[in-house]
Amino acid sequence: EAGVAQSPRYKIIEKRQSVAFWCNPISGHATLYWYQQILGQGPKLLIQFQNNGVVDDSQLPKDRFSAERLKGVDSTLKIQPAKLEDSAVYLCASSLDRRERREKLFFGSGTQLSVL
Amino acid sequence: DAKTTQPTSMDCAEGRAANLPCNHSTISGNEYVYWYRQIHSQGPQYIIHGLKNNETNEMASLIITEDRKSSTLILPHATLRDTAVYYCIVRANYGGSQGNLIFGKGTKLSVKP
Numbered sequence: 001e002a003g004v005a006q007s008p009r010y011k012i013i014e015k016r017q018s019v020a021f022w023c024n025p026i027s028g029h030a031t032l033y034w035y036q037q038i039l040g041q042g043p044k045l046l047i048q049f050q051n052n053g054v055v056d057d058s059q060l061p062k063d064r065f066s067a068e069r070l071k072g073v074d075s076t077l078k079i080q081p082a083k084l085e086d087s088a089v090y091l092c093a094s095s096l097d098r099r100e101r102r103e104k105l106f107f108g109s110g111t112q113l114s115v116l
Numbered sequence: 117d118a119k120t121t122q123p124t125s126m127d128c129a130e131g132r133a134a135n136l137p138c139n140h141s142t143i144s145g146n147e148y149v150y151w152y153r154q155i156h157s158q159g160p161q162y163i164i165h166g167l168k169n170n171e172t173n174e175m176a177s178l179i180i181t182e183d184r185k186s187s188t189l190i191l192p193h194a195t196l197r198d199t200a201v202y203y204c205i206v207r208a209n210y211g212g213s214q215g216n217l218i219f220g221k222g223t224k225l226s227v228k229p
Contacts, residue, residue: 042219091159107159
């Protein structure tokens with residue numbers, strides 16, 4: 001089965017520019033997550049969708065980050081304007097249904113963002 | 117959420133068993149222990165999870181102590197491809213932001229020839 005697809009794989013921008021990341025989850029997965037992973041740290045959850053609704057965005061810096069999941073399938077994460085500290089790998093993950101506590105998360109390979 | 121404590125790094129000889137410990141002394145009775153790993157330049161990969169009983173699958177075995185305050189992930193015959201960061205995570209109760217996987221820094225396992 002196809003895994004979680006993310007693009008682009010790498011992105012280099014200057015601070016104050018905007019950037020967008022795209023994620024296509026595994027077919028049939030209702031739940032989609034965006035994680036931020038700073039070098040040397042574990043992934044940190046930014047936002048979680050159940051179908052096209054936001055379940056948890058408590059860790060999302062809403063003054064500059066936004067995310068949407070139109071039609072409950074693909075998702076886009078945007079940063080505007082970017083700061084130096086946003087340099088990180090942005091990981092997308094999906095799972096069948098978060099209501100099942102024993103769900104497994106399937107991760108994409110991530111987008112590595114460098115803000116100069 | 118219950119916090120976990122893992123060694124920062126470990127080495128293992130190729131072909132030998134790798135035993136990765138994890139302490140989770142504040143775990144609640146209905147919280148699961150999950151293990152994920154992250155190979156360089158890839159996203160995390162699910163390995164195994166358990167509640168009380170020991171678990172085994174095609175990738176690894178999970179041994180949970182009777183008091184559930186610690187666990188050990190066992191890779192029975194480590195290969196070079198098992199070199200990765202291994203995350204031990206306690207899954208919070210369902211509800212709001214709880215129920216999400218919270219990653220720590222994990223253990224960097226280096227399998228050496």
